Amino acid sequence: MFEFERPHLNYEEIVKIIEPGSSVLDLGCGDGELLYRLKKEKNVIGRGVDIEERMIMLCISKGLSVFQGNLDEGLKDYSSKSYDYVILNQTLQVTHKPVLVLHEMLRVGKKAIISFPNFGYYKLRLQLLFKGRMPVTRELPYQWYNTPNIHLCTRNDFINLCRENNIKILKEIDIKSGKRIKKVLPNLRATEVIFILEKED
Amino acid sequence: MATKTEKNTRYKDKNSVGIVKPKDFTFAHPPDELILDSGKKLGPITLRYETYGELNREKSNAILILHAFSGDAHAAGYHSENDKSPGWWDSMIGPGKAFDTNKYFIICSNVIGGCQGSTGPSSINPETGKPYGLSFPVVTIRDMVKAQYYLIKHLELPFLYAVAGGSMGGMQALEWSVNYPDMVKSAIILASTARLTPQGIAFDAVGRNAIMSDSNWQGGDYYGKSIPSRGLSIARMVGHITYLSDKSMTMKFGRRLQERETYGYDFTNEFEVESYLQHQGDKFVERFDANSYLYITKAMDYFDLGERYGGLNNAFKRARAKFLVVSFSTDWLYPPYQSKEMVFSMMKSGRDVSYIEINSPYGHDSFLLETTRQTKIIKSFLDSIDV
Numbered sequence: 001m002f003e004f005e006r007p008h009l010n011y012e013e014i015v016k017i018i019e020p021g022s023s024v025l026d027l028g029c030g031d032g033e034l035l036y037r038l039k040k041e042k043n044v045i046g047r048g049v050d051i052e053e054r055m056i057m058l059c060i061s062k063g064l065s066v067f068q069g070n071l072d073e074g075l076k077d078y079s080s081k082s083y084d085y086v087i088l089n090q091t092l093q094v095t096h097k098p099v100l101v102l103h104e105m106l107r108v109g110k111k112a113i114i115s116f117p118n119f120g121y122y123k124l125r126l127q128l129l130f131k132g133r134m135p136v137t138r139e140l141p142y143q144w145y146n147t148p149n150i151h152l153c154t155r156n157d158f159i160n161l162c163r164e165n166n167i168k169i170l171k172e173i174d175i176k177s178g179k180r181i182k183k184v185l186p187n188l189r190a191t192e193v194i195f196i197l198e199k200e201d
Numbered sequence: 202m203a204t205k206t207e208k209n210t211r212y213k214d215k216n217s218v219g220i221v222k223p224k225d226f227t228f229a230h231p232p233d234e235l236i237l238d239s240g241k242k243l244g245p246i247t248l249r250y251e252t253y254g255e256l257n258r259e260k261s262n263a264i265l266i267l268h269a270f271s272g273d274a275h276a277a278g279y280h281s282e283n284d285k286s287p288g289w290w291d292s293m294i295g296p297g298k299a300f301d302t303n304k305y306f307i308i309c310s311n312v313i314g315g316c317q318g319s320t321g322p323s324s325i326n327p328e329t330g331k332p333y334g335l336s337f338p339v340v341t342i343r344d345m346v347k348a349q350y351y352l353i354k355h356l357e358l359p360f361l362y363a364v365a366g367g368s369m370g371g372m373q374a375l376e377w378s379v380n381y382p383d384m385v386k387s388a389i390i391l392a393s394t395a396r397l398t399p400q401g402i403a404f405d406a407v408g409r410n411a412i413m414s415d416s417n418w419q420g421g422d423y424y425g426k427s428i429p430s431r432g433l434s435i436a437r438m439v440g441h442i443t444y445l446s447d448k449s450m451t452m453k454f455g456r457r458l459q460e461r462e463t464y465g466y467d468f469t470n471e472f473e474v475e476s477y478l479q480h481q482g483d484k485f486v487e488r489f490d491a492n493s494y495l496y497i498t499k500a501m502d503y504f505d506l507g508e509r510y511g512g513l514n515n516a517f518k519r520a521r522a523k524f525l526v527v528s529f530s531t532d533w534l535y536p537p538y539q540s541k542e543m544v545f546s547m548m549k550s551g552r553d554v555s556y557i558e559i560n561s562p563y564g565h566d567s568f569l570l571e572t573t574r575q576t577k578i579i580k581s582f583l584d585s586i587d588v
Contacts, residue, residue, distance in 0.1 A: 047548075056557045060525075060578050063585030067544060067556045077545035 009090055009139065010115045011037060013173050013180065013194055017113060018042050022084035025049070025109065027071055027101070028091030032059035039064070072096045075104040083109045092116045093149040099161070106167065106199040115194040120154030120187040138177065139191050155187045162197065171196040212279040216295045217287070218253040218302055221278035223318060225249055228351045235347060238503075241338035245327065248352050249274045249318025250310035253294060254302030256358075261588045263358045264300055265349065266290065266309040267366030267373035270440075270497055271489060273317035276309040277302075292572045299576040305362065305583070310352055312345040312373075314497050316490035319348075323424060323490040335421035340496060342369070342504045346376045353384070362588060364522075365389035365579070367568035368535060369497070372504050375543075378522040379506060385522040387586045389579060392532050392568040394539040395513055395546070396505040401534055404443050405498035408436030412491045421492050433491040434482030441481045446531035446564030450474060513543070517550035524554040525582045527575065529567035555582065 011034050018024060020042045026035050029048030032055070038044040048059050048066040059066040072095055086109030088101065093116050095101045105112040117139040124135035134144040142149065153161075155174075162169055174181050175192035186193065212219050227247045229235045234244030251274045256263060266276050268289065277294035279287055288309075293299040300307055311319035314337070322337035329336075353361065364374040364385055371393020378388040397405075415432030417423055445453075454474040458464075461471065470476040507513030524547055528540035537558045544556040559574055561567040568575070 053557060053560055056555075057574065057577060060555055060557065061581040063581065065553050065555050067548075067554075068558050069541070069556075077548070079549060 009178070010175060010192060010194055011089075013175065014038075014087065014089060014113060014115070015041055017171075017194075017196060018044060018085060020044075023082075024085045024087060025078070025083040026087045026089070027105070028088060028094070029059060029064075029066065030055050032062045032064045032066065034087070034089060035059070035064050036062045071101050075108050078104075078108045080107050081110055085109055085111050085113055087113045089113070089115045090117075093151050093153070095151065098151050099165070102161075102167070102197075103165070106197060110198075111170065112197040113194065114197060115192060116158070117149075117152070118155045118187065118190045118193050119152045120156060121191050122188045125188075137191070155190060155193045158193070158195070162195075166200045168198045168200045169195055170198050209279070209282065209285060211287070212282065212284070216297050217291070218278035218295050220281065221251050221253065221275070221288075223249050223251050223274055223280075225318065226352050226355050228355065229348075235344070235351075237338055237344045238341040239339050243313070243320070243338055243340075243344075246313060246320045246348055246351075247318070247324070248310045248313070248320075248348060250308060250352060251275060251277075251288075252309075253277055253307040254305055256306040256356075260357070260359055261362060262304060263306045263308060263353075263356075263361050264363045264365060264583075265353065265361050265377070266294065266300065266307060267349075267364060267370035267377075268309060268312065269366070269368035269370045270501065271485070272370070273315065274309050274311040274319070275317075277307070290569070292569075293576065293579070299572075299579040300365070300583075301580070308352075308356065310349055312497065313348045314340040314345070314493060314500060316493040317488075321490065322421065322492035322496055332424040334424065334492060337492070337496065339499055341500050342372045342376050343380060343509075345500065346373050346380060349373070349377075350381060350384075360384050360386060360588070362586060363387040363389060363583060365391070366393070367391035368393055368565065369501055371535075372501065372506075375506050376504075378520045378524070379510065379516045382519050382521045385520070386588050387524070387582070388520075388522045389525045389527075389582065390540075390543075391527045391575070392529055392535050392565055394535050395507060395516075395543045396539075397501055398534075398536070398539065401443075402502045404439060404534070405502055407439050408498060409495050411435040411439070412494055415491075418491065421495075423491070428486070429491045430486045433486050433489065433494060434479075436491075436494055437485035437489075438478040438482045441478055443534045444565045446533065446562060448531055448562040449564050449566070452562060453477075507546075513546040514550050517547045517552050520547075520550075520552055522552075523586060524552055525578070526554060526556045527568070527578065528556075528558045529563070529565070529571070530558055530560045531562055532565045532567060534565040 024044045024046045026048045035046045056068045086105040127135040173194040174186040174190035229244035229246040234242035275288040276290045277288040311317045314321045326333045364377045366374045371390040374388045378385045412432035415429035417427045418429040457473045459476045510516035528537035547554040
């Protein structure tokens, strides 16, 4: 098994979104740094879920409540609408069943916050077009043979998926190299995207 | 390895609690006997216990350690300068260790039904002047915890900063958190379950059968005569298998033969694993009472935390403690899936809980062996408790 470093992407923007005192479930919480910040800065009642023992240990050492589990098993043991926010930061692309995870997030949470690297980013396209090689960037630093990312998609792919599944996009935040950018040609210019989602009844 | 002539000085180590002295507390004198789950009464009751570290002025740093099936009150330190081995959880209790005696006041008591200082079937029944034997009432995990409650009151502790235990100790910690919710600020449950699996009950039944079919058992009335050592030894051998794993046995013994190169084509203990089990069985007979084996395994078999409270979710709704639940990947006696079920029930009931599955080859015994990772986890967890 490879062990991956998980960069602390998009924390600033996600912290801004969450209202103080919310209850938050962070799926694929990694070392717990985001939850820790949310606890400190937004006084949230938080819980993390991660599959790696090493990450769970780091979370516990920060005094966080965490559960070691596999997201692909779903969230069947979580009650419906039991969290204000369910966060999936930089994790969608490593799940085996991204659509199941998405539906489960929207069942358990009143709102879902999801962020992922945009595979439509122009530099990725150019690398493939001109070099004829699998793209490698700051956000996607892996070689094809050691990447944990098995379900990459573009911003537009994701929006399409939401439309097909009656998932309402409440807000979109486009990021380029860690900084928020205006929504101009986002599928080309954004390295990362963050969506706030809600399930349409 | 230490040679025989070498004097043991480990009690002087800076991370050892040093020489410790067990104490006894006797209560429930008739007519105020303890009423047990079975409806029967028991009294007087003596609890053997040890304490390590200092109680702070606010009395807010007490941690109760709950021992597993064959454990006792001697959790850490040495009883004398000549004591060869320390208490059963010495790796985790002491200055700077997981249960840091520089910070916490640690208490550990032997369970009722036991045979290592607390009242059990081998104790003298004051009414008859003879050992109880099978006239000792059947006790449950809840009864064990009830008795400990009297000890905690006797020590004048307003609450417990934490209760912690592995295996049967975890069962007691769970019972504490649900039955005395205001007394328990946090609970650490290692390699345990909210109810024993039928597989676990089955192994206990084999152990009890081995003891009861030993002709020396005599309906439990063997005190002062020949003891059912064969039966008790076999019970321990079976038990010991359940504490290990396929992986740990392969690592430890493989198919190696004991002090020989070739098969003897007979029925002596040829394989290393055989003589290991034999050794474990023989050693156990020297320190454990066969009737206690029956009583304590029965208590574990009966344990079903949710049963008295209208289901597990309702049980955990009563609790106020913050929980830490730890399971071990190769533990097939108290399998991780059971810990997970328990954790989900805690979550559904609104409890604050962390769950980790430690990847370890040592089976159920992992909670006694995986010191480094458990230390790190338990230390941080204890630091995060507000009282």
